Amino acid sequence: MNTHDLIRELREPAKTKIVLLVADGLGGLPLEPGGRTELETASTPNLDTCVRDGVCGLSVPVLPGITPGSGPGHLALFGYDPLEYRIGRGILEALGINFSVGPKDVAIRGNFCTLGPDGKITDRRAGRPTNDKNKAAVEKLRAIKIPGVELFVEPVKEHRFVLVVRGDGLGDKVNDTDPQAVGVAPLTAEGQDAASKKTADVVNRFVAEARKVLAAEGPISGVTLRGFATYPKIAKFADVYGLRAAAIAVYPMYKGLARLVGMDILDPGTTLQGQVDTLKKVWADHDFFFLHFKYTDSTGEDGNFPAKVQMIEKLDAVIPDILKLKPDVFIVTGDHSTPSKLKSHSWHPVPTLLLADTCRVDEVEEFAERACLRGGLGQFQAQHLMLLAMAHAGRLGKYGA
């Protein structure tokens, strides 16, 4: 039986509130053999208090050994099987710039490139234009009209932009037109089925028009397209869990992922304090709150161990403010590990704590990777976390008589 159908069958109304605090890339590694991880190094008195009163474990985002991107990592935390629900690259790119994609859209990653007089690519990144030049070129592309569809062109940065084609019956089984090489012409888009042929036809016309309107732009003289992706068919949070969910995230990508599953997207500004203030403000209006903290990941990606430690401590400092609201279930976890040592996402399981009156407290006393190994949640699939959240919130009835 499908887990979502099971939840729909068992869920019960309750007045309880769940806070899911995601410290992006939370898990880490020691820099040296015998050393401590970032989380083990950080002073986290508030998280440690939660751990002592709660239950801990380590979540496996996808499968052992699989390193997730932000998409699969968050989908799993939201209770969606990350191997079943895949979000295409074009959609993720659109989410990342806060473009509100919808079910009739095909989203595509675009690159500006430089073409020689023979139409062959001489620079795949058009000399890495400034963001201002990018915006100017995007403005020209916005003049292009193709009958039967709506086109949206949005700047990303440097040579990158997003193209969204909106219309009926568009498919995404279209090859990248970026040949990944210079000295050759961009590839023609071809669709693998009728719907995708329609998309291919639109973008081929777009690419031809783009060459005309960009002609005067100097190094920006053409475009390549890749990562064609339709809007994923995904059940909404309210439908599956019966929860009124709010996303309190700073970065567009995470707002976008939350929007995909139907959360209300709030605007907390750009600071952690702003996020906590927003949480307080909307506390009465929602049942579920997804708070996303980016900087544990970005400092890990930078390979900046002390900065990641500092970000963990910064997060720890706001925990009391969150607890003052008395959430019935308070979860702290990550969407994946980002060890400073590796300067990238990794496959290592993610420390997780769950605090609730109904939890079976274990003997873990510190929020850290190795300590969590002794936790009562064991090592569990991240996609099961929402089941635990719902259960501890008194929102799941008995299965079978």
Added chain:
Amino acid sequence: MNTHDLIRELREPAKTKIVLLVADGLGGLPLEPGGRTELETASTPNLDTCVRDGVCGLSVPVLPGITPGSGPGHLALFGYDPLEYRIGRGILEALGINFSVGPKDVAIRGNFCTLGPDGKITDRRAGRPTNDKNKAAVEKLRAIKIPGVELFVEPVKEHRFVLVVRGDGLGDKVNDTDPQAVGVAPLTAEGQDAASKKTADVVNRFVAEARKVLAAEGPISGVTLRGFATYPKIAKFADVYGLRAAAIAVYPMYKGLARLVGMDILDPGTTLQGQVDTLKKVWADHDFFFLHFKYTDSTGEDGNFPAKVQMIEKLDAVIPDILKLKPDVFIVTGDHSTPSKLKSHSWHPVPTLLLADTCRVDEVEEFAERACLRGGLGQFQAQHLMLLAMAHAGRLGKYGA
């Protein structure tokens, strides 16, 4: 999504080397309540050093409570779902005598039996003939020809032999002809589908001819057949993992299992030292090395606790030689447990250690069943071990953006 497809999608080339050392039947049990297991009893200073620098856990070969044979046990370690990929008994028997089965083969286990003048079985094992008598009888069977197929008859030992029928369009849905009783005639082979009817027709003619050619052999006067099995459809190691894999095993069964998944089969002689020397010799030519050590299983099967302890210590002694080669990932595990106390394979999870620069070191200090319970790999499905091996070897890219 199928795990092999996922690996094909995510795998990345790397110059890293992986050693998978399988101590057959590694896990054990104490003989007395409160006692120590074989592994807990053995002095394993070298394995313990690996454990302190690595990460440990316990692998579940098939499912909790399921005792695997050698086939499923190894398939799981090689990353194949042992419930999806089944290797028929005839094929395993053929692998066990180093017969090189192929995709057009149906392999069948044969027993010599004694038939009375009325054609009824009087001894299902033909008086347990010597191996020499077995070979002589097999020689007679080799004279049998059936048009349209090739037949191979190979001695095993005592009353046992292997029959391989090679031809186009042969099925294996054929009943055993061994009635598992004396005083009744062997059963006629019947096929459940067209392909299997073809096989049944061939073997019925073979059985009739066998009676004629064996008539003068005294107690060996007939044959029964069982375990009909076609060659399994199984993706090859190079195709799934992109690894050049070498099997360094002494026993034919394990060479055969490795050949099934497409590893290069090396001939290390019959000693553990010969295996380690072979590993050194071919180190440059492969990315993945499967070393198989049989005697932890056979001593367990014999119920010889001290001998199993000794074999574990013998294995421990060669670890430094393996580590001198500086494998990027070094794994020690078993295909199942074989507790001396039970004198058989068992379902108990198998101690596993993984040593790599990228592993998250846990607090385990001793390679042993109970110590591994505190390990960072937790209890995991054996079929996920190759994912962990690939990840720690830097051979798996990120899933999703």
